[in-house]
Amino acid sequence: MRNYYGIALVLLLVVSSLLGCSAKAVGEGQGEGPLIMRLAHNQGENHPIHTSLSEFASLVEEKSEGRIDMKVYPGGQLGSEREAIELTQTGAIDFAKVSASTVENFSEEYSIFSLPYLFDGEDHFYKVMNSSIAEELYDETRDIGFRGLTFYDSGTRHFYTKDTPILHPDDLQGLKIRVQPTPTTIEMIELMGGAPTPMPFGEVYTSLQQGVIDGTENNETALTDANHGEVAKEYSFSGHAIVPDILIINEKKWNELTKDQRNLIQEAAEESTVFHKEVWRKAVESAIVKSKENGVTFHEVDKEPFAEAVQPLHEEFAAKESTADYYKEIREMSTEGTKGE
Numbered sequence: 001m002r003n004y005y006g007i008a009l010v011l012l013l014v015v016s017s018l019l020g021c022s023a024k025a026v027g028e029g030q031g032e033g034p035l036i037m038r039l040a041h042n043q044g045e046n047h048p049i050h051t052s053l054s055e056f057a058s059l060v061e062e063k064s065e066g067r068i069d070m071k072v073y074p075g076g077q078l079g080s081e082r083e084a085i086e087l088t089q090t091g092a093i094d095f096a097k098v099s100a101s102t103v104e105n106f107s108e109e110y111s112i113f114s115l116p117y118l119f120d121g122e123d124h125f126y127k128v129m130n131s132s133i134a135e136e137l138y139d140e141t142r143d144i145g146f147r148g149l150t151f152y153d154s155g156t157r158h159f160y161t162k163d164t165p166i167l168h169p170d171d172l173q174g175l176k177i178r179v180q181p182t183p184t185t186i187e188m189i190e191l192m193g194g195a196p197t198p199m200p201f202g203e204v205y206t207s208l209q210q211g212v213i214d215g216t217e218n219n220e221t222a223l224t225d226a227n228h229g230e231v232a233k234e235y236s237f238s239g240h241a242i243v244p245d246i247l248i249i250n251e252k253k254w255n256e257l258t259k260d261q262r263n264l265i266q267e268a269a270e271e272s273t274v275f276h277k278e279v280w281r282k283a284v285e286s287a288i289v290k291s292k293e294n295g296v297t298f299h300e301v302d303k304e305p306f307a308e309a310v311q312p313l314h315e316e317f318a319a320k321e322s323t324a325d326y327y328k329e330i331r332e333m334s335t336e337g338t339k340g341e
């Protein structure tokens with residue numbers, strides 16, 4: 001939840017952006033100080049994505065020889081992901097790292113990433129994200145004030161609950177399951193038979209603890225870095241979604257930068273994505289080990305009944321205008337030829 005410090009900081013950033021303080025073109029030898037660029041995200045400082053965003057920030061500073069000074073605001077101190085996107089849209093901050101699912105509320109095309117069992121697995125995911133499909137999607141939001149620069153692996157999402165493992169969609173009956181606040185994730189839980197409870201990530205721990213929700217779904221690092229494993233003890237490998245994190249930048253700021261600055265920022269972004277792949281793999285392994293030590297039980301699950309339950313969503317996505325082409329192209333790049341493996 002946002003604190004007073006966060007609110008004050010947001011106000012300060014909004015005022016300074018209105019006054020144009022952070023919108024100057026980078027000091028190109030005019031004796032000005034460095035250009036300050038701000039980036040917000042909602043994970044803690046020990047989370048792997050913070051490590052990789054800090055790497056991005058260092059790379060930008062190095063490549064610009066100190067003419068760009070990056071400030072990273074972790075832990076949702078500037079607000080939820082939705083708020084971080086809004087701050088980026090208005091130019092109060094320059095960058096945000098958010099889940100691709102959150103972008104669905106701004107651009108329907110992005111709903112493709114919340115579609116359960118869209119990707120066969122990690123290989124299929126990386127193949128698509130390293131193709132021109134991802135680049136097309138990054139451009140979809142340019143006319144609403146921001147663009148995507150790169151993606152970060154945020155693993156595979158699975159269900160976890162306080163006390164009842166989710167081995168079959170029937171096990172979701174009557175359970176309140178927190179989802180990311182998007183139409184697609186809400187529909188997914190409804191089709192599987194649970195009661196969807198949309199809320200921002202920062203509210204999940206307390207909601208689990210207080211019994212507002214019975215469970216949620218996320219990658220394994222949420223158990224350790226966000227401490228969800230302290231209260232949710234049953235983690236079931238349903239593997240229903242692989243949703244990338246996306247690094248976005250304010251469109252106006254992007255266009256005000258010089259060509260060299262744009263190139264160096266793009267290069268730094270892509271290099272941090274490669275850096276993150278290994279950081280992420282190790283983080284997931286260690287989250288599983290630590291969670292087992294802390295009493296979390298991991299369950300293997302037959303994914304087929306879950307994938308069958310969400311077939312209506314696949315039909316919807318194959319037909320609706322905003323996603324039909326993306327859906328077709330992504331499925332054609334399937335590495336296994338079957339859904340939900």
Ligand code: GCU
Pocket residue numbers: 042081097098099154180200201217218219222245
């Ligand atoms: C992932 C993702 C976050 C997102 C979170 C969520 O952890 O990386 O950006 O906020 O899911 O479930 O909301």
